Amino acid sequence: MRLVQHGDAFTILLEDTELMSTEANASEEALAVMTCDMLSGRPDVQMLIGGYGMGFTLRAALSALPADAGVCVAEIVPEILAWARGPMHKLTDGCLDDPRVMIVEDDVAMLIGAAREGYDAILLDVDNGPEGLTRWQNDGLYSPKGLAGSLRALRPGGILAVWSAWFDPAFTTRLEEAGFAVTARTVGSRPSGTSYPHTLWFARKPAA
Numbered sequence: 001m002r003l004v005q006h007g008d009a010f011t012i013l014l015e016d017t018e019l020m021s022t023e024a025n026a027s028e029e030a031l032a033v034m035t036c037d038m039l040s041g042r043p044d045v046q047m048l049i050g051g052y053g054m055g056f057t058l059r060a061a062l063s064a065l066p067a068d069a070g071v072c073v074a075e076i077v078p079e080i081l082a083w084a085r086g087p088m089h090k091l092t093d094g095c096l097d098d099p100r101v102m103i104v105e106d107d108v109a110m111l112i113g114a115a116r117e118g119y120d121a122i123l124l125d126v127d128n129g130p131e132g133l134t135r136w137q138n139d140g141l142y143s144p145k146g147l148a149g150s151l152r153a154l155r156p157g158g159i160l161a162v163w164s165a166w167f168d169p170a171f172t173t174r175l176e177e178a179g180f181a182v183t184a185r186t187v188g189s190r191p192s193g194t195s196y197p198h199t200l201w202f203a204r205k206p207a208a
Contacts, residue, residue, distance in 0.1 A: 001013070001014050001019075001077065001079060003079075003083050003087065003088075005087060008022075009021070009022050009023050010022045010054065010083075010087070010088055010091070012053075012054070012080075012083075019128070020053050020054055021054075022054060022091065023190070024189040024190050024196070025054065025056040025189075025190075026187060026188055026189055026190050027163065027187040027188065027189050027198035027200065028053065028054075028056040028057045028060075028125060028163065029056050029057065029059075029060040030060075030185075030187045030200060031057050031060075031123055031125060031161055031163050031200055032049075032057045032058070032060035032061035032064065032123065033060050033064055034161070034185065034200065034202065035047075035061075035121050035123060035159055035161045035202065036061060036064035036065060037064075038159055038202065038204070039120055039121060039159065042120055042157075043068070044068055044069070044070075045065055045066070045068075045069040045070070045120045045121070046069070046070045046072075046118065046119050046120050046121075046155075047061060047065070047069065047070070047071045047072070047119060047120060047121045047122075047123065048071075048072045048074065048108065048111060048112070048115075048119045048121070048122045048123070048153075049061065049071060049072070049073045049074070049123045049125075050074050050108030050112075050122070050123065050124045050125065050126045050141070051074070051075060051108070051124070051125045051126040052073050052075040052080055052081060052084065052103075053080065053125060054084075054088065054091065055084060055088075055091065055092055055095055055096075057123060057125055057163075058071065058073055058095050058101070059093065059095045061123075062095055062098055062100065062101070065100070067100070069100055070100055070102070071098075071100055071101050071102070072101075072102045072104060072111065073096075073101060073102070073103050073104065074104045074105075074106060074107065074108035074110075074111050075103065075104075075105060076105070076106060076107050076108075076126075078105060081096075081103065081105065084096060108124070108126060108141070109140060109141055109146065109149075111153075112141075112146075112149050112150055112153045113149050113153075115152070115153035116152055116153065117152070117153070117154065117155045117156070117158075118153055118155070119153055119154055119155065119158060120154070120155050120157075120158045120159070121154075121158060121159045121160075121161060122150055122153060122154060122158075122159075122160050122161070123161045123162075123163075124141060124160070124161070124162045124163065125162075125163040126141065128164070128165045128166075129163075129164030129165050129166055129168060129171075129199075130142035130162070130164060130168050130171040130174075142162070142171060142174070143174075144174060144177065144178060147160075147174060147175060147178035147180075148178055150178075151178055151179055151180065151205055154205045155205070156205060156206065156207045156208035157204065157205060157206075157207040157208075158204070158205045159202055159203065159204050159205070160175075160180065160201075160202075160203040160204075160205070161200065161201065161202050161203075162200070162201040162203070163198065163199075163200055164198065164199045164200075164201070165196070165198055165199075166198075166199060167184065167186070167197075167199040168199070171201065172184055172201065175201060175203045178203075179205070179206065180203035180204060180205060181203070181204045181206070182201060182202070182203045182204075183201070183202045183203075184199055184200070184201050184202075185199070185200045185201075185202070186198070186199060186200075187199075187200055
């Protein structure tokens with residue numbers, strides 16, 4: 001995995017595959033904004049974000065969440081956080097030091113597995129979709145066992161939000177079979193101009 005800079009633009013590559021870019025971030029921001037809209041009115045919102053990436057989801061969440069919210073960010077790749085505080089510090093804009101934020105340098109699966117009704121929302125953007133690309137271990141998050149863990153980790157009425165570079169109807173079925181009420185949305189990768197369609201799944205745990 002490597003960071004490439006062209007002027008003010010950054011791209012993170014896995015060998016020759018583009019994982020993320022500062023020029024295509026609209027869907028990552030939408031993942032947080034749409035989730036926060038669905039949580040509107042809930043007190044003391046506790047959110048878990050799997051994967052810092054370039055921080056677009058985190059910054060969008062912080063802009064939408066109230067002062068009493070808490071956001072835990074799990075990032076397993078140490079280089080990602082080093083780049084965020086180093087060459088991309090202007091883009092990071094202090095979000096890692098926001099008092100509402102806790103950074104955990106570990107696998108988000110560990111945090112999900114340890115929680116019991118601990119989160120109002122779990123946002124997963126740890127790979128290119130429900131089929132792992134960067135780490136085969138990520139597949140476990142999207143398996144029936146992984147989805148059952150997310151269901152347990154969410155508070156009643158909580159939301160599992162998943163980002164993907166493509167639509168996968170089989171994943172929609174797995175979410176429904178796990179007990180979630182599911183909505184899939186298509187969002188462009190850029191707010192304007194040439195854009196690739198990305199998929200966001202919003203899976204709500206039944207209310208108590």
